């Protein structure tokens with residue numbers, strides 16, 4: 466198990482938070498997602514086998530930028 470924190474740019478409302486949460490939850494191996502609008506951060510708990518690149522890609526495909 467690993468915990469990765471990424472900075473997400475462009476979230477402006479709770480709908481954005483839900484979109485990012487949904488996108489991250491769909492990534493293979495992800496077991497927990499905590500997205501903070503205030504911090505502009507997502508804390509993702511995932512399997513060791515889940516590449517951070519897949520986590521970043523999911524956020525970008527949902528329409529947000531990863532710092």
Ligand code: 9UX
Nearest residue numbers: 477478479480481482
């Ligand atoms: Mo509300 Mo957040 O339209 O994109 S979901 S601003």
